[in-house]
Amino acid sequence: MAAPTEVYLDHAATSWPKPPVVLEAIQRYFAEAGGNTGRSGHRRSIAASRAVSLARESLAELLGASSPDDLIFTKNATEGLNLAIYGLVTPGARVVTTSLEHNSVMRPLRHLEQRGRIDIDVVPADGQTGELELERFAKALRGAGLAVATHASNVTGAILPTAALAAAARDAGVPFILDASQSAGHVPLAVEALGASAVAMPGHKGLLGPTGTGLLYIAPGVEIEPLMRGGTGSLSELEVQPDFAPDRYESGTLNGMGIVGLGASADFLRETGIEQIQTQMAALGGRFREGLATIPGVTVFGPFDTARNVGIVSLNVGEIPSATVSRLLDDEWGVMTRAGLHCAPAAHRSLGTAPNGTVRFSWRHATTEADIDAALAAVRSIATRERAEAAEARA
Ligand SMILES: Cc1ncc(COP(=O)(O)O)c(C=O)c1O
Structure with a gap:
């Protein structure tokens, strides 16, 4: 067999090519919808809102969230991680994390540390195997205010014992954020059953959606301070931010075409x-x-x-x-x-x-x-x- 002339092996950065259904869904979105979601009462706005709702439902089904409204659309994993970290951290907290984290976790944490707002406890994890001392992690959680861990190393692909980490955080009463950037779409992920407070992921890597898409799952009952406030299309009479998800966290015009493309890739992944x-x-x-x-x-x-x-x-x-x-x-x-x-x-x-x-x-x-x-x-x-x-x- 002749060797292929182009071999794309950078899917951990962003997946390529996208399944054809993604491009078809984006074209259909502009042909049949294309208005602003949740804003106006005309047919193209209603069609756009409906397309985004259907995408959210499909993603909830794929990711094991019983309510689609627990999934917040972001522009990438970094935005979801920032939203969860800044929104869950409390002043003076000690934050427990691992040595395998991406800068999308470490930079927000170091920023907070530099301003004297938190202390960071980095539990060493083995990049070769993904193993870390669970006892050491559980001990670090005592008295901590927040824990953040990656599901899989973006350097070696090693999978961490995420269920055990989430359980330890739950036992210690510490909110736990999971970075599922390298696992979503590649391994079964049931966000609600996992018991984390929040799970962030890109739409454009293993979920096979377009760039400019990401998701943050926020568990029912978990209150996160929004990063941004602004127009949501809902409750226009109020000058304060709506307090219900997803509107509380989705200010400004949504990336309708990206979200619809991501919904199509979620359908594709469920079928596959x-x-x-x-x-x-x-x-x-x-x-x-x-x-x-x-x-x-x-x-x-x-x-x-x-x-x-x-x-x-x-x-x-x-x-x-x-x-x-x-x-x-x-x-x-x-x-x-x-x-x-x-x-x-x-x-x-x-x-x-x-x-x-x-x-x-x-x-x-x-x-x-x-x-x-x-x-x-x-x-x-x-x-x-x-x-x-x-x-x-x-x-
Ligand atoms: C483990 C991990 N976390 C976070 C990110 C950031 O993802 P995004 O570029 O979608 O913000 C990446 C991307 O490479 C990653 O591998």
Whole structure:
């Protein structure tokens, strides 16, 4: 079989291509609706509101939220995480988190810390396995005001013991925010059953929706201070923000086309089945890791066990800077990856890969075996060349 000319393996940044139903739904939205949601009484506004409601319902079904109104539309995971962190934190609180967090969690926390508003307790988690000492986490929760953890490392794909973390937070009476950025759409996620106070995720990665979309699930009864206030289309007579979800958190005109596209991808994921997606992704991961294990000079990070991984492999080739490897992969083989620290410097420090970082390969269920084999051939070629050059330099 001829090698593909373009191999997109950067799905952990954003998935591409989107399922055709996403583009069709966006076109249909502008043809049949296109008005502003919840604002006016005319047919195109009503059609837009209805399309957004249907998308919210489909996403609630996919993600296990019994009320669609518990899902707030955001523009990405970062907005949801900021909304949850700033909205749940109390002055003087100690916030417990892990060493595998993305800067979308760490930067808001460090900002609050720098202003003397919180203390941060970072519980070390193992980037290779996703394991962390649950006892240490539970102990840190005593007297804490908030806990935030990622579901899966965006550097190695390692899945953390999220159910245990959520249960420990619940036992300690501490609000718990889950960052499901790398797991949503890849592994079964039942946000309500998990028992977290809030779960943030992008719409544009594993959920296969357009960029500019994200979601924040807020559990029933959890009160979060909104980040923004403004027009919601509802209760126009009031000069104060409505107090009910989702309007309380969705000020300003919604990203109707993005949301409708995300709703279509949610339908697609429900039809395909997340378990099926997980199985296909695990098979691709097994093939990739087994292939990498046969290439001398390549260091691979993250769990070998595909059941504990969300579809990410990080690696380095000899002493070559990760940015150089990533550029060669793209320039010479059309293999698209992401190099560097992946907005998670602490995770790289714990892997011993800072400041060079790693080359991150990430796939989706529709990635083919030919794509994986093309990536393997490219890595093998770079590693062989590096070993030959190193031997020549020694001679
Ligand atoms: C673990 C994690 N959290 C948060 C984010 C931020 O996602 P977004 O770019 O949608 O804001 C990412 C994106 O790479 C991520 O991997």
